[in-house]
Amino acid sequence: MHVLAIIGQKGGNGKTTTALGVAVEAVLAGRSVAVIDLDPQTTAANWSDRRGKEAPSVVSCQVSRLGQVLEAAAKGGADFAIIDTPGKSTDALIAAAKAADFVLMPIQPQLYDIETLGSLKDVLTLAGNPPSAVLVNRAPVQGKRHVETQEAATEQGFAVCPVVIFARAAHGDAGNIGQSATEFEPKGKAAQEMSDLYSYIAIALKGGRHEEKRINRRA
Amino acid sequence: MKKSALTAGLRAAAGHQAQQVTATAAPSVTKAKTPPATVLIGGHYSPEVRRALLLVQAEPKNTGRNLKQLLGEAINDLCAKYGKPQPYSGEA
Numbered sequence: 627m628h629v630l631a632i633i634g635q636k637g638g639n640g641k642t643t644t645a646l647g648v649a650v651e652a653v654l655a656g657r658s659v660a661v662i663d664l665d666p667q668t669t670a671a672n673w674s675d676r677r678g679k680e681a682p683s684v685v686s687c688q689v690s691r692l693g694q695v696l697e698a699a700a701k702g703g704a705d706f707a708i709i710d711t712p713g714k715s716t717d718a719l720i721a722a723a724k725a726a727d728f729v730l731m732p733i734q735p736q737l738y739d740i741e742t743l744g745s746l747k748d749v750l751t752l753a754g755n756p757p758s759a760v761l762v763n764r765a766p767v768q769g770k771r772h773v774e775t776q777e778a779a780t781e782q783g784f785a786v787c788p789v790v791i792f793a794r795a796a797h798g799d800a801g802n803i804g805q806s807a808t809e810f811e812p813k814g815k816a817a818q819e820m821s822d823l824y825s826y827i828a829i830a831l832k833g834g835r836h837e838e839k840r841i842n843r844r845a
Numbered sequence: 846m847k848k849s850a851l852t853a854g855l856r857a858a859a860g861h862q863a864q865q866v867t868a869t870a871a872p873s874v875t876k877a878k879t880p881p882a883t884v885l886i887g888g889h890y891s892p893e894v895r896r897a898l899l900l901v902q903a904e905p906k907n908t909g910r911n912l913k914q915l916l917g918e919a920i921n922d923l924c925a926k927y928g929k930p931q932p933y934s935g936e937a
Contacts, residue, residue, distance in 0.1 A: 683852040687859035698858030702851035717934035
């Protein structure tokens with residue numbers, strides 16, 4: 627079973643939307659997926675309640691139960707587990723990163739988020755430096771802020787996901803009814819970006835070089 | 846909605862109310878991580894230091910935390926002071 631952790635130190639940077647979008651992509655690819663929601667706000671679990679479908683399996687749990695829940699996921703036949711974390715809870719971030727085969731760190735292209743990268747580096751260090759990448763998320767469609775943010779993350783020594791998730795209405799509209807953007811608007815740009823992100827993660831989880839498949843990088 | 850075996854298993858492991866599981870999926874490639882190992886963190890101090898810690902433990906504000914838990918709390922406070930992630934979550 628592959629384990630992906632999605633961590634970040636700020637709320638509102640799209641961790642849960644990313645986790646659920648990737649989870650649905652994995653389900654559509656035929657994988658058995660467990661989403662483990664460590665956020666006390668239970669946003670992912672609430673989404674699953676609205677969804678009314680069995681896949682992906684979403685469970686809300688406390689950090690102290692993470693090991694047991696991952697074990698149950700593996701025993702239950704899941705081949706892909708995604709851990710969604712709350713901001714501002716470093717013990718949850720450390721625990722998730724420790725358990726993960728790959729860690730994704732979504733940040734918005736703004737200084738408030740870029741400033742958190744130093745703390746995230748400490749979290750990764752405490753977790754034993756698992757393979758990881760920064761994902762520029764909720765980027766404005768206009769302008770080059772996403773490119774500048776990718777460069778800033780690279781300068782700080784982070785691997786950077788070549789896929790950018792732009793701020794598109796489909797993500798929020800889909801979440802309102804328990805769907806992902808891919809289900810809500812299959813031919814939309816949000817769906818394409820999420821599909822590209824899943825492809826990137828799948829390669830990363832197999833230990834492939836991130837640069838092997840440069841996907842959907844906007845000029 | 847009927848819960849699948851996977852969902853039911855996850856909920857049980859998370860400590861939610863147990864649900865009837867009617868089928869069990871065959872385990873595939875399982876790479877569940879083992880529970881985290883612990884390490885000893887300690888040092889020799891003067892007896893006054895230990896007495897001070899015991900006094901803190903005896904404080905009415907302390908609601909049943911043992912010395913190890915209090916030291917974990919102290920480590921988190923130290924990390925916060927130096928702007929580092931707070932690693933102690935209380936379960937160990």
